[in-house]
Amino acid sequence: MKREDRNRRLGESFRQTSRETVVIVIAWLVFLSWTGLVCGLGSRLEPAKVVETVYGIPRWAFFGVILPWIAACGFTFWFSMFYMKDTDLDPDGNDSLEDSSPELP
Secondary structure, three states: OOHHHHHHHHHHHHHHHHHHHHHHHHHHHHHHHHHHHHHHHHOOOOOOOOOOEEOOEEHHHHHHHHHHHHHHHHHHHHHHHHHOOOOOOOOOHHHHHHHHOOOOO
């Protein structure tokens, strides 16, 4: 394999990895913001106010922890099954095996 082809293939792998990293970091920031805002704003209790619950869990905890957790699991499934691509990090590996095989008479 020519050096230019090898560099191009490694460059494609690097670009794909960079795209995946950006998507992961953005998703992480979205879920962090969601959890922080909902839990921070929703957990304020006034002394005479009754705590609202969803399935026996305080409403702010359900929408601030459990719901984003389920959404993050769904995002992880989508990301790993449909967006993330497997790339060959050793494009010369196959060529070296072919070149080193002995010739049979």
